[in-house]
Amino acid sequence: MCTGQAACIHRLCITPMQLQSRLGEFDQYCPVCLALHHHLVDSSENVSLAHAAEYRGHYYKMCCRDHLECFLATPDQFVNPGCPYTLPQPHLLPRKLTEPQVKNRFPQQVEMRGFCPVTYLDGKQRYEALVRGNMEYAVEYRERIYIFETKQKQDKFLRLPETYWDQKVPNKLPPVCEPVLLTSLPMLGYLQQGVAEAIIKAMTAVGCLKPKYPFLSVQRSALLYVAYYLKAFNHKGSDYTRKKYKQKLALFEESCALIPYLGSTMTRNYKPPNEHPIDFEYKLRRFWALGDLPGANGVL
Structure with a gap:
């Protein structure tokens, strides 16, 4: 060099x-x-x-x-x-803390009663800017512990600790939001909080597709489609179960597509077999086979 x-x-x-x-x-x-x-x-x-x-x-x-x-x-x-x-001197440099490290410092409490100092100051110290921090994003500075809303807010404090460290929260603070057990809710509230979003997505999908399964009523077809959809996109289900029902859902949609296909292909006037589409005979046999399945005609 x-x-x-x-x-x-x-x-x-x-x-x-x-x-x-x-x-x-x-x-x-x-x-x-x-x-x-x-x-x-x-x-x-x-x-x-x-x-x-x-x-x-x-x-x-x-x-x-x-x-x-x-x-x-x-x-x-x-x-x-x-x-x-x-x-700055080593004891004046901020350093990250893990959640176990914060817990091991008990009975020392986090500063600002657990609210994020970066969010508060950047929000011009308004009441609406009082957002509780996450123990996952903790920093020690000047022998004090601060927790932050996000990793980005934690990084900002690490860059500019002198800007954010010395703040006081007002006497009036937002109420503490205690977690509510889903099973403690009444039945209507349980359904609203637990499955409403999934059902809305399933109902939207069935409304857009309007499935009609061969030899089943429209109502029965819609109910089956919703059931397959809920199983296929249940985020709490196993990968195997979701994959299995996604395949069933795709097969169900293919079967529903047989009716409009055959309706548009089979005209009133007779056509010789050589004028039919190449997959016509296969789809026609598959359509009639669905009528012979156990549970057809509304009891699938």
Whole structure:
């Protein structure tokens, strides 16, 4: 590597231990993000060195290709003393916490009574912006614990913790929404919350198709179609069951299509067999065979 110039260290067989021993003053935080935007962007989760560079005997990791090229072009702008900002002390850096880690910190409570600080501040600290965070997206900062609505909100806090950490929630807070067991609802409420969406989709599908199965009534055909549809698209069913009933549904639709096909093909005037479509005889035999099945004529 040329003296006084920065160079990419990708594919130079540098071990994690060697990288750690020669990291510059920004550890694994992107110096370009810090200098240009005052953002803390931790690159430690990315083990690749595709966006890493060596300068004056130290290693620096950037968050993306564009920032690597900026660093390589003018490295003095992004390292001390040229960088306008310094990396905070380790105890002042935010770090992600897993859900078990948050629970192990009991009796310490999460800040802001569990509301997402990013959503609240970005929502101009209005009452409507009080949205409860998810324990899956937790961060420790200044020995305090914060939880966030989404991963995107968590990442935003990690970049700009100083912007979001010191907030107070109002005295009036949204009520806590306790989960209600589906089986505790009355029958009408149970059906509305449990199966209404699935039934609406099934009814929409049968209304669009208007199936008429050979030798069955329109009502019986519609009921069978809805039953197959519910089984085929039951997200709580097994893969085997869904696949099985999707095949039954497809076969049912093919059988229903026989009636309009034969109705349009069989005219009042006699046609010799050689003038019929090539699949006419097969579909006609299949149509009559459905009438011989057990349960035909409305009892399928």
